[in-house]
C-alpha cells in the first residue's frame with residue numbers, strides 16, 4: 543500500500559507567519575527551543591536554542607463537528623518541511639501514539655481507533671487501518687498529550 547505522511551501544509555504556515563499570528567489569533571512569537579520539541583512543520587526534533595513557535599493548529603480546513611485544535615511546536619521561520627512523505631516520520635516511530643481514523647464522510651471511524659506503544663510496529667498499524675474499506679485517512683496524535691502529529695492518507699486517494 544502506498545501511503546503519504548503529511549506535515550502542516552507550507553502555505554498555511556506561510557500565511558500564519560505573514561499574519562503574525564496562528565489561525566486562532568495567537569501571536570506568532572519566537573521561543574527558544576530546549577531541544578526536545580517535536581516540530582510539526584518538518585517532523586524533526588528542535589535543536590537546542592533554535593527559534594521555534596508554539597501555536598494552536600487544526601488539520602481541518604472547513605467547519606466540522608470533529609474538528610480538534612491544539613498546541614504544537616513549529617519552526618519560527620520557514621523551514622524545508624517534510625519531504626520523505628512516503629516514510630513514517632522517524633521521530634514519531636517509537637512514540638506512544640493514537641491513530642485516529644476518519645471515514646469517507648469525515649466522521650471519526652471509532653471502530654478503528656488504535657493505541658500504539660513504542661515497541662509496536664507503527665507502519666503495520668497504519669497499513670492495517672487504511673486497508674479498512676470504511677477508512678479514508680487518519681491523524682496520528684500523541685497518546686499522552688493529544689497533540690496532532692501528522693496526517694496519513696493512502697495515495698491516489
Ligand SMILES: [Zn+2]
Pocket residue numbers: 581582583584585616617621622623
Ligand atoms: Zn520545521
